Amino acid sequence: MPLGVRFRPAARRVAAPLACALFVAAGCSGEPPPDDPPATTAPLPVTTEARDQLAALAAAGLDRHFTARYTLRSKGRPDRTVEVTRATDGTWRVDIPGWALGGDADIAMAGNSDGIFQCALPSAANPVAATCVRVADADGKVPADVDPRLQHPFSDWLPIFTSRQPAVSVTAADLLPGAAGTCFAIESTSASLEAMVDVGTYCFDEAGTLTGARSGFGSLLLAGPPGPAPATAPLPGAVVPGEPLGSAAPPTPTPSPSQQDAVDS
Structure with missing residues (x-):
């Protein structure tokens, strides 16, 4: 019999006890020790009970049509009354007193299938005819310098509140x-993504009506029971070309030479 064949059984008999000795710490089970656990990764986002509840209330809010008044409180300003309309045809309008031109001009933000509009409203401090300027597409973004933010909880933030995907907690x-x-x-x-909604606190009743909010624009509180919705929320004035009003006060006009001479004399 060849030499290599004669010594193979002995090699197997030696190998078995040797393998058992090597794995004695594992109980000599004959199985190799488990591999090291895989490196942990960041946990996947989990849908929380609060998020589910908000999504359900916001979904109900999308189907809510009403008129309502809210008390707006902001630092350094007297309380103001914001009027909100969510009409049955899907149009909406939010009237905001004292937002533009350093607080001297009232405006309305309104949306319909033609776009989003900023409308100048007549007031004692700004006795003008009501006119509207288109500032965005119907599903577009209002430029930041003319965006009062107060209309969003009643319009485009509601679909975001119903979703479980946006980068918000x-x-x-x-x-x-x-x-x-x-x-x-x-x-x-x-922090690398532009905020889809303003950081803050938002409150809804069981019907999906916003009852309160506190964010960078101040605080909004529902001032009384909502009323019935109209069939549509018409723009308060004609749509005209031009620039929308900003929140900053207009610059102080420079007096003409004749006016300055009169002051100096």
């Missing part, structure tokens, strides 16, 4: 003073 929050229902704290989860 939702947690339960204490009820805002004067608000009813359930409140949610909303924050952005990515």
